[in-house]
Amino acid sequence: MLxxxxxxxxxxxxxxxxxxxxxxxxxxxxxDSEKPVLVIGAAVMDMVGRLSRELEEGTSTPGRIRLxxxxxxxxxxxxxxxxxQPCVLFSAVGEDASxxxxxxxxxxxxxxxxxxxxxxGQTTGAYLAVVDPRGRLRTALDDMTALKAVTPEVIREQxxxxxxxxxxxxxxxxxxxxxxxxxRLAHKAGxxxxxxxxxxxxxxxxxxxxxxxxxxTPNAGEAEILLGRSIPPEDSSSAVQAAQELIVRGVSIAxxxxxxxxxxxxxxxxxxxxxxxxxxxxDPTGAGDALTAAVLFAILNDIPLDEAxxxxxxxxxxxxxxxxxxxxxxxxxxxxxxxx
Numbered sequence: 001m002l003x004x005x006x007x008x009x010x011x012x013x014x015x016x017x018x019x020x021x022x023x024x025x026x027x028x029x030x031x032d033s034e035k036p037v038l039v040i041g042a043a044v045m046d047m048v049g050r051l052s053r054e055l056e057e058g059t060s061t062p063g064r065i066r067l068x069x070x071x072x073x074x075x076x077x078x079x080x081x082x083x084x085q086p087c088v089l090f091s092a093v094g095e096d097a098s099x100x101x102x103x104x105x106x107x108x109x110x111x112x113x114x115x116x117x118x119x120x121g122q123t124t125g126a127y128l129a130v131v132d133p134r135g136r137l138r139t140a141l142d143d144m145t146a147l148k149a150v151t152p153e154v155i156r157e158q159x160x161x162x163x164x165x166x167x168x169x170x171x172x173x174x175x176x177x178x179x180x181x182x183x184r185l186a187h188k189a190g191x192x193x194x195x196x197x198x199x200x201x202x203x204x205x206x207x208x209x210x211x212x213x214x215x216x217t218p219n220a221g222e223a224e225i226l227l228g229r230s231i232p233p234e235d236s237s238s239a240v241q242a243a244q245e246l247i248v249r250g251v252s253i254a255x256x257x258x259x260x261x262x263x264x265x266x267x268x269x270x271x272x273x274x275x276x277x278x279x280x281x282x283d284p285t286g287a288g289d290a291l292t293a294a295v296l297f298a299i300l301n302d303i304p305l306d307e308a309x310x311x312x313x314x315x316x317x318x319x320x321x322x323x324x325x326x327x328x329x330x331x332x333x334x335x336x337x338x339x340x
Contacts, residue, residue: 017336036112037087038090039087039090039170040091040168040171041172042091042147042198043071043092043093043124044143045124046068046126046286048068048128048131049063049065049129050066050131052133055132068286069105069106070285071171072171072198073089073169073170076289076293077089077106078106079294080111081109081111082331083294083297083330083332085300088112089106089111089112089116090115091116092117092148093119093124095119095120095122098123102124103118119146122145122146122149123146125144125145128140128141131284135282135283135320136281136284148175150175151175152177152178152180155181162188163189165191166300168182168191168194169193169194169195169196170182170196172198172199172206173202179209183212193213193214194292196217196218196292200222200224204226210251211249212250215253215295216253218254219257219258223239227242231256234261236261236273239256239261240266244266244271246266253265253305254266255312257291257316262275263313270305272306274306276313277339279321281320284320286319287319289319290316290327292312294308294314294335295309298312314339318338
């Protein structure tokens, strides 16, 4: 059975932390923790093809194809809800079977979908990915046409959501103008903003707002765009330095995913690197979003950053072994068990 939104088993959490040797006590949830995270961005259908052998140009290649629900914002929202963090998703889907099914899954998970715009006559966005036999992404296409409906004007109409939220998290799929409006309203409401650059192509949309970002979760390629320099993911010291550079540019917490090479992180007070957990890769789609959601959940619950990053790596590892974009039975217990 899923936990009720906003309900964390603090006694079991304390047990796992003691066994794993994490220092310090975590405060019980306050009334403020009942406020939702406002998650803004893409909600789409994912189609992922896993090759049985190396890709052959100009012809079909044998493989397996699966459909699932995706989109960075949608994935983060579902992960948060399954970890019992209240959240509201602000997105747009088509008035079609995919959109209806997507919203039904989110509601079952505990996500508030009342702010998702359902667009008559339009189709729900889609993401098409091809991964190699080892589970590494080879190429991908996305259709985010429906998300054009999340305009600055539409965002302004939802200003009350900002004033009732604990934090905003956005992906860079929405337009640069809409991103600017999100930061304006978050500043007006006095709440922090977390952001995911989403792709190398979209990452630059966040560059003007680095000083206003509380939590930034790029991968190495996206961090390269933000910093304008190469970041070899296998070089952990270079990645940690890149996280520090993001802090110098104004970000409060920078967490850089390095895929199989782990995660680098930094704040003004600390920095570090953790290796990835060794695990089989069934499907890489959604693993980075799971990492982001777990780190965000941990930060909201005042869990120290080094522990938060390890929980994020745990979430990514579980997702890599899942055929779903979000682990359907994800819990905080499972994250700590994976670390153990």
